[in-house]
Amino acid sequence: MGQLLGKNFLTLKDFTPDEIIYLLDLAADLKDKKKNRIPHKLCEGKNIALIFEKTSTRTRCSFEVAGYDLGMGVTYLDPKSSQIGKKESIADTARVLGRMFDGIEYRGFGQEIVEKLAKYSGVPVWNGLTNEYHPTQMLADMLTVRERFGKLKGLKLVYMGDARYNMGNSYMITCAKLGLDFVACAPKAYFPDQKLIDECQEFAKESGATLSFEEDVMVATKDADIICTDVWVSMGEPEEVWKERIDALLPYQVNMKAVDNAKDTAIFMHCLPAFHDLETEIGREIHEKYGLTEMEVTDEVFEKYADVVFDEAENRMHTIKAVIAATLSEEI
Numbered sequence: 299m300g301q302l303l304g305k306n307f308l309t310l311k312d313f314t315p316d317e318i319i320y321l322l323d324l325a326a327d328l329k330d331k332k333k334n335r336i337p338h339k340l341c342e343g344k345n346i347a348l349i350f351e352k353t354s355t356r357t358r359c360s361f362e363v364a365g366y367d368l369g370m371g372v373t374y375l376d377p378k379s380s381q382i383g384k385k386e387s388i389a390d391t392a393r394v395l396g397r398m399f400d401g402i403e404y405r406g407f408g409q410e411i412v413e414k415l416a417k418y419s420g421v422p423v424w425n426g427l428t429n430e431y432h433p434t435q436m437l438a439d440m441l442t443v444r445e446r447f448g449k450l451k452g453l454k455l456v457y458m459g460d461a462r463y464n465m466g467n468s469y470m471i472t473c474a475k476l477g478l479d480f481v482a483c484a485p486k487a488y489f490p491d492q493k494l495i496d497e498c499q500e501f502a503k504e505s506g507a508t509l510s511f512e513e514d515v516m517v518a519t520k521d522a523d524i525i526c527t528d529v530w531v532s533m534g535e536p537e538e539v540w541k542e543r544i545d546a547l548l549p550y551q552v553n554m555k556a557v558d559n560a561k562d563t564a565i566f567m568h569c570l571p572a573f574h575d576l577e578t579e580i581g582r583e584i585h586e587k588y589g590l591t592e593m594e595v596t597d598e599v600f601e602k603y604a605d606v607v608f609d610e611a612e613n614r615m616h617t618i619k620a621v622i623a624a625t626l627s628e629e630i
Contacts, residue, residue: 302624306416307424309409309431310468311497315475315505322441324630325613325620329441332367332616339369340627344400348374349382349415350426351406356570356614357426357434361403364619368627373399382411392418401626404428422625424618432464435569436472437617442610443524446565451477451506453523456560458483458515458550459594460543461490465528465569470494474501474509481510483518485546515549515556522560526567527552527594537587544588552595557602566595566603567610574600 302317310318331338348361358374365372382391388411395402396419404412405426416423425433444450457469461482467490473480480498482489489495489511502509512518519525527550530543557566573581573593584590591597600607623630 300630303626303628303630304422305625306422307433307621307625308412308416309425310433310436310471310475313475315477318437318440318472318475321437321617321620321624322444324624325437325441325617328367328619328623329613329616338367338623340623340629341365341400342369344369344626345371345373345398346401346403346622347395347399348372348403348426349380349405350375351377351380351382351404352427353377354405354427356611357405357618360434360615360618361426361622363615364622367619368623370400370622388414389418391415393420396420401622424621424625427464430464430467431471432468432569434614434618434621435465436468437621438610438613439469439526439567439569440472440476441613441617442567442606443565445609445613446606447523447563452479454479454481454521455524455526456481456483456518456522457526458518458552458556459527459547460484460488460530461511462488465526466490467494469526470498470509471501474498474507475505477505477507479508479510481512481518481522483512483515484550486511486513488546516559519556519559522564524565524567525552525557525560528569529571529573530594540584541588544584544590544593547594551592552599554596554598557599565606566599568595568600568607570607570611572600572607 346365362372392415401422402419403424403426404415409428409430412425412428455473455478457466461484470480530547531540574595574597576582576585
């Protein structure tokens with residue numbers, strides 16, 4: 299599938315269903331090789347830059363380990379190490395890095411930033427997360443689902459919580475592309491943007507997927523195969539946003555009532571970090587301000603499906619490795 303060589307990875311809207319499945323198949327093969335200690339230095343001698351305007355444990359580790367496994371040099375630029383958009387324009391940063399590196403990862407804010415890096419750098423650019431999309435997480439999630447169910451098409455995936463941003467948007471795109479039935483379970487004001495819904499309905503016509511938008515948790519989760527959620531508030535958002543979001547989304551917490559309403563074979567997934575206990579500073583802060591011991595998912599649900607959630611976290615590395623190899627390696 300040489301057509302992915304040199305291609306940017308900015309949103310799964312840009313990829314055909316066959317290309318997405320190809321990346322999942324490649325990830326599964328590379329995962330098998332790693333488990334069996336079979337070297338796969340498919341990008342030996344190449345170098346990549348990782349730009350992180352938003353920090354992340356899983357995304358950074360996944361890109362770094364993937365790069366090293368593929369035989370690459372990896373340079374990490376944290377929020378203080380890069381002048382992108384501050385002392386140097388995004389376009390100029392892209393043109394500098396594109397002359398030094400073979401590929402660039404960006405994790406940060408607006409989608410327009412990663413799009414501009416792709417436009418000016420002249421090398422493949424990979425979206426590690428923007429406000430609008432999270433495509434590497436989608437590959438990890440779909441690989442996890444396929445490992446559990448042996449298929450993707452025809453499964454019912456319910457996303458509970460705020461469906462207006464990167465995770466809700468990306469699940470809707472991915473399900474529409476791959477033929478999973480997608481349900482956004484949220485207050486009406488927290489449904490995805492109508493323009494993106496219309497775009498995904500066109501994808502769904504091709505795949506046979508259905509897209510639904512439901513405010514009632516019991517209606518949404520009935521016969522679900524997969525229930526997903528994400529944190530309700532991003533770090534750094536003002537306090538009034540926290541209160542508004544918590545008040546609106548508390549009825550959409552993933553608890554045992556919601557899970558028991560799904561199929562007996564259903565799984566729960568979370569991209570992490572998850573606020574399911576008081577073992578974090580943020581968790582304790584939320585408890586002090588709002589009296590909550592759990593947020594988007596209860597501890598009971600999280601621990602019941604912890605093996606799935608941590609398979610999902612591990613699969614970030616294998617799927618990111620597939621993206622890097624497919625877009626940079628002449629050996630694929």
